[in-house]
Amino acid sequence: MSTINQSGWRPTSPEKGEGSSDTFTGNRALMLEEPLIFEIGSNETTGVDFGEAPSGKSRLGGLERAKPINLPGLSEPEAVRHYTRLSRQNYAIDLGLFPLGSCTMKHNPRLNERMARLPGFADVHPLQPVDTVQGAFEVIHQLAHWLVTLTGMHSVAMSPKAGAHGELCGILAIRAALDAKGQQARKVILVPESAHGTNPATAAFAGFTVEDIPATAEGRVNLDALKARLGPDIAGVMITNPNTCGLFEPDLKAISDAVHEAGGYVYCDGANFNAIVGRVRPGDLGVDAMHINLHKTFSTPHGGGGPGSGPVVFSEALTPYAPLPFVERQGDHFILVEEETAGEHHAGSFGRMVAFHGQMGMFTRALTYILSHGADGLRQVAEDSVLNANYVLRAMEDVLDAPFAKSGPCMHEAIFSDKGLAEGFSTLDIAKGLIDEGYHPMTVYFPLVVHGAMLVEPTETESKATLDQFIGAFRSVAARAKNGEPALKSAPHHAPRRRLDETLAARKPVLAYKDAPKAEAAE
């Protein structure tokens, strides 16, 4: 104690000051502004040490780069600080509830990260001789077994890179199956209006024509309308189950039967599998193909927008058309079935979708998660995710319009509309108000079948206390939107940025930094 020079020192106490709180730097204490690397780096600076320039024979023969790339460098301390400062301008699951509907923003266990970084998984080349990568194939095989068993399907294609890529995989298998039967005339895929945008985009990308299936007033597929449209031009349907209104499709088996009878196939968008994992097997409902987002149900990190992983499970009918490559067990040995080894048994395969064998780094994480939960834990995942969503639904339905609440419980996400908000106030204002309350907003304006939709998916990894606090904030913001409180229109007030001008960004696109780094400019 006595070693401190105490002259002039005293404990701080709260004092109210006068005047502007603007700062010289633009920083606000822990909220730090960060320039672009192009503004702070230089062509000379580097954060990696190499020895002297090597000398030896050049075989570049006239292709030597003459002009600089102008890639600014930072030393390691500058780089670590740059990215750490940027990271703090992000909301993330690690910071709080992230109820983005249809995205399943659940906790990402750190054991997954550790396992994916084991050198035996992280430092292995995809084209190593198969005898040197038996452990990698075994991971793929074990994960495949879990996915097939949990879904009650016949097989799984592991290579698709993300959900939409999985959709493409399923849709191409349907096309290949129809072509094999000489049914080239089946060119129409039916998609409910409430579907993710990727569904119609995928079908179109694969050369199909897309037609909407209308929804019932209860937010489900209109079975009669669907049946009425079936015919010799129908290739199949793409159904999301549970659907994007957060509801189970009780008629899915009837839909599948009708579609099969009419000669088509059933694709199920598995984005919402989290609600039913361990409780319902899509295979029991007549589904022919379904992608599974490992980055949703099976907790691999979303990473700011990927990488994802979208394995596709297939029925027996579509299995012969599944893409290459895949892993097969032969005794206690694993082989890779590729173009060369496919042979007659897999002659119907529609081909390769990606270089190499898929998102191995995601497979190790997903398998780690699945083994952690086990069959019992995964069932509990579905139950808790559905319980949490219904808890939010019932806590909010007196302040926000919940268009489907009366028809029964929701699955893993609760949906609200903008009905009853004050004149001039919108779903967007509620979203931005929630930002100030310290939450990532729910999914907004999706699905399109609900006006001003707000789709809330809390996931199973939130505690009751967290939900209670969120509900309090959500109710408060909703009330402000109903009362027409002007300050809400300009929210967020406390985020790193206020509302951004998206119109300007689209009208005058600035997609890359234009000036040369400072060292170049000084020359």
Place this chain on the structure above:
Amino acid sequence: MRYLPLTDTDRQAMLATIGAGSIDDLFIDVPESARLSGPIAGLPPHASELAVERHMTALARKNVVAGEVPFFLGAGAYRHHVPASVDHIIQRGEFLTAYTPYQPEIAQGTLQVMFEFQSQVARLLGCDVANASMYDGSTACWEAISMARRLTKRGKAILSGGVHPHYVSVAKTMAKFTGDQLVTSLPTLSPEPDTLDLINQIDDDTSCVVVQYPDILGRIEDMSALADAVHAKKALLIAVVTEPVALGVIKSPGEMGADIVVGEGQSLGVGLQFGGPYVGLFACSEKLVRQMPGRLCGETVDAEGKRGFVLTLSTREQHIRREKATSNICTSSVLCALAMSAHMTLLGEAGLRRLAEINHVAASAAADRLGEVDGVELVTDRFFNEFTLKLSKEARPVVRALADKGILAGVSLGRLYPGADDLQNGLVVAVTETTTEEDVETLASALQEVLA
């Protein structure tokens, strides 16, 4: 269960609030025939961290680790040293556990990273603009061919034999369904790619010509003349780069006239990981941007006039345009893009150039040494860090025999082109800064034995 915060007391209280008698009441819409009464039989129950770690570690040990043996594989995935801080940065929870920046006010971190990534990639590939990433190089390559079809309204794409065979395979798969016509060929074991042959095939139906640089055999060639020939027919030149480190010392495809440059960014910042996740690169000139697939981040200002970043030009994308979108892509590969961007930032201009020089000089020396081995002929004339050897025997069994000796010798062309008789003796060898002179010496003497 360690990842589930609700207690049984919570669950009971919440069910009471909801007005449900039991959890089963919440699954009432599921037809009775499809309800599972308990955990699925035959699958194990939950396990501790320790138990799972043991299980996964045992599986990992069954693989031969690239870094523990003399290692020479490339062919679209390259082993480079990644600075420790890159992995630290991507494990920041604010990056790792965020999602697509739909709410830009609280996603400026990811958005600025995207903007910096786009700017770095555009400069590296020699184009005006790049997007915020694709799944990988192979899917980016197909997307580029699709984009050329939309821009030229022509359906014939000519792919050079030097393009990675998996990339060609992916394009062939997609073309079967879209009706695009693809002209493909096998590579030949020659010192230079046959550009004249490509030029001769260009006609008025051609939407694009696709070349890889460096190509699957490691060869590099000036594509300026090809670009002129392509442009004379109002078609587009697409260049594929699977080893971006090369661009530290060689001219960029954009500089030589490529209209769309796609690639695989794995070799900067992203590990081998047995093939994925990787990061697809996609760049083009500014005037083509509205036909570009994938996410784009753009600069703007907020309500107070402060600079900020948003996702932009979304009217190209599936969530707005649905079946009229430029692509069905949704999730891309942002975390890998962050890794690549951070690695480029740490290297900078000077570091990338030095890294590339080290790769090239090491590969050049290795080519000389291996070319001295009896029964080995160096095929490639001009190359960066990867070259092709023609062995006196079929390369596949040689690679297997060397693997038995604890050497991962390279990628045999037989693995990549099964059934192509003229290629079976070809071995593609990659040498990077991680390869030591001892590794090369070990390979050279083992090759001598195996070929004898």
